[in-house]
Amino acid sequence: xxxxxxxxxxxxxxxxxxxxxxxxxxxxxxxxxxxxxxxxxxxxxxxxxxxxxxxxxxxxxxxxxxxxxxxxxxxxxxxxxxxxxxxxxxxxxxxxxxxxxxxxxxxxxxxxxxxxxxxxxxxxxxxxxxxxxxxxxxxxxxxxxxxxxxxxxxxxxxxxxxxxxxxxxxxxxxxxxxxxxxxxxxxxxxxxxxxxxxxxxxxxxxxxxxxxxxxxxxxxxxxxxxxxxxxxxxxxxxxxxxxxxxxxxxxxxxxxxxxxxxxxxxxxxxxxxxxxxxxxxxxxxxxxxxxxxxxxxxxxxxxxxxxxxxxxxxxxxxxxxxxxxxxxxxxxxxxxxxxxxxxxxxxxxxxxxxxxxxxxxxxxxxxxxxxxxxxxxxxxxxxxxxxxxxxxxxxxxxxxxxxxxxxxxxxxxxxxxxxxxxxxxxxxxxxxxxxxxxxxxxxxxxxxx
Ligand code: PHE
Numbered sequence: 036x037x038x039x040x041x042x043x044x045x046x047x048x049x050x051x052x053x054x055x056x057x058x059x060x061x062x063x064x065x066x067x068x069x070x071x072x073x074x075x076x077x078x079x080x081x082x083x084x085x086x087x088x089x090x091x092x093x094x095x096x097x098x099x100x101x102x103x104x105x106x107x108x109x110x111x112x113x114x115x116x117x118x119x120x121x122x123x124x125x126x127x128x129x130x131x132x133x134x135x136x137x138x139x140x141x142x143x144x145x146x147x148x149x150x151x152x153x154x155x156x157x158x159x160x161x162x163x164x165x166x167x168x169x170x171x172x173x174x175x176x177x178x179x180x181x182x183x184x185x186x187x188x189x190x191x192x193x194x195x196x197x198x199x200x201x202x203x204x205x206x207x208x209x210x211x212x213x214x215x216x217x218x219x220x221x222x223x224x225x226x227x228x229x230x231x232x233x234x235x236x237x238x239x240x241x242x243x244x245x246x247x248x249x250x251x252x253x254x255x256x257x258x259x260x261x262x263x264x265x266x267x268x269x270x271x272x273x274x275x276x277x278x279x280x281x282x283x284x285x286x287x288x289x290x291x292x293x294x295x296x297x298x299x300x301x302x303x304x305x306x307x308x309x310x311x312x313x314x315x316x317x318x319x320x321x322x323x324x325x326x327x328x329x330x331x332x333x334x335x336x337x338x339x340x341x342x343x344x345x346x347x348x349x350x351x352x353x354x355x356x357x358x359x360x361x362x363x364x365x366x367x368x369x370x371x372x373x374x375x376x377x378x379x380x381x382x383x384x385x386x387x388x389x390x391x392x393x394x395x396x397x398x399x400x401x402x403x404x405x406x407x408x409x410x411x412x413x414x415x416x417x418x419x420x421x422x423x424x425x426x427x428x429x430x431x432x433x434x435x436x437x438x439x440x441x442x443x444x445x446x447x448x449x450x451x452x453x454x455x456x457x458x459x460x461x462x463x464x465x466x467x468x469x470x471x472x473x474x475x476x477x478x479x480x481x482x483x484x
Pocket of ligand 1: 055056058059060061133257258259263356357360
């Protein structure tokens with residue numbers, strides 16, 4: 036345990052955990068799910084999921100993590116014994132699968148950073164669509180960027196918790212926020228954005244199909260990094276003063292704001308330039324180049340600079356998320372297998388490279404399909420729509436019903452030093468509302484209710 040660190044400052048805790056939450060989940064996945072699932076109605080269901088299931092679920096993971104101050108498997112083991120430690124191991128496996136496919140998308144961002152720097156993305160929408168298709172189905176290029184991205188993550192993680200993660204998040208998060216804001220304004224000033232804004236804000240509940248509920252729930256958990264034991268691992272580095280409830284609310288607030296900003300950045304522009312909102316995972320990659328060109332048509336240099344900066348920050352936002360995914364496995368391997376931190380990190384890195392390679396190749400270069408989905412889409416689906424909700428469900432059951440009440444109360448009230456007003460409501464939600472709602476969404480998806 037000697038290599039364990041603590042997050043140095045109060046704001047460092049929030050920013051690093053928010054750095055884990057904010058990433059491609061907000062800027063790439065949220066717009067594409069919203070586009071596929073019908074717009075505003077999906078967003079409303081998503082917001083309800085964040086509020087009543089996401090925030091209480093985050094607090095539950097924090098409780099387990101900070102109480103134990105150990106890796107995810109040990110954290111659950113310390114309180115619940117062997118059986119419950121499976122939740123920690125399960126979370127580590129889920130996060131490895133996410134890390135694998137996430138790195139492919141982060142690799143696409145790296146390629147876009149390179150291409151926009153070289154001025155290769157200048158052209159109309161048809162050109163950019165063709166560019167994306169040709170690039171993503173190439174056998175070698177995306178593979179190279181995927182592996183490069185995983186190695187980048189590896190290098191940050193072996194540098195240690197405080198130095199690597201905290202320092203990076205302190206600068207990146209606020210910068211990303213400002214840039215997003217500028218692009219939203221530019222995107223909304225394009226001609227013909229009214230239907231894009233209506234798509235985002237005018238709900239049409241007739242578009243809500245059976246799968247929209249599970250998609251919204253999965254997206255909420257994915258975006259908050261909930262259900263993978265990632266929050267539990269980060270909370271093990273929190274200090275005794277961190278207010279768990281307040282932190283969860285702040286992080287969920289930042290995360291949701293970034294997702295909505297991403298929606299505002301993509302949809303007005305997509306409708307303006309004629310990209311279909313249900314274009315799937317390629318949505319932001321075919322819409323954004325058009326924004327940078329057309330919204331800044333009068334000032335091409337500014338468009339160029341903003342484009343390059345944006346892809347750069349997107350890569351860094353993805354990095355602060357993959358650092359947290361990587362940390363779950365690394366902490367678990369080095370503490371449980373008694374290895375050095377660097378060896379633990381290598382195991383995680385190698386497994387994720389293998390998953391990443393298959394995901395990357397499945398995007399067109401080689402036919403790797405599972406249940407009719409490309410391997411990348413399958414990994415995305417199985418984690419977001421099944422493993423994360425299951426992880427969150429069992430975490431809530433564990434914290435609500437099995438963890439001794441004195442431990443839970445100490446964690447929520449910081450050993451009696453802060454108000455316990457919310458304790459009763461939160462406990463009720465975690466014991467009843469979360470398991471019932473998550474369970475019902477599953478049963479609804481299966482057609483049972
Ligand atoms: N929340 C991250 C994002 O939105 C993804 C993530 C999922 C990170 C699970 C850690 C664990 O990009």
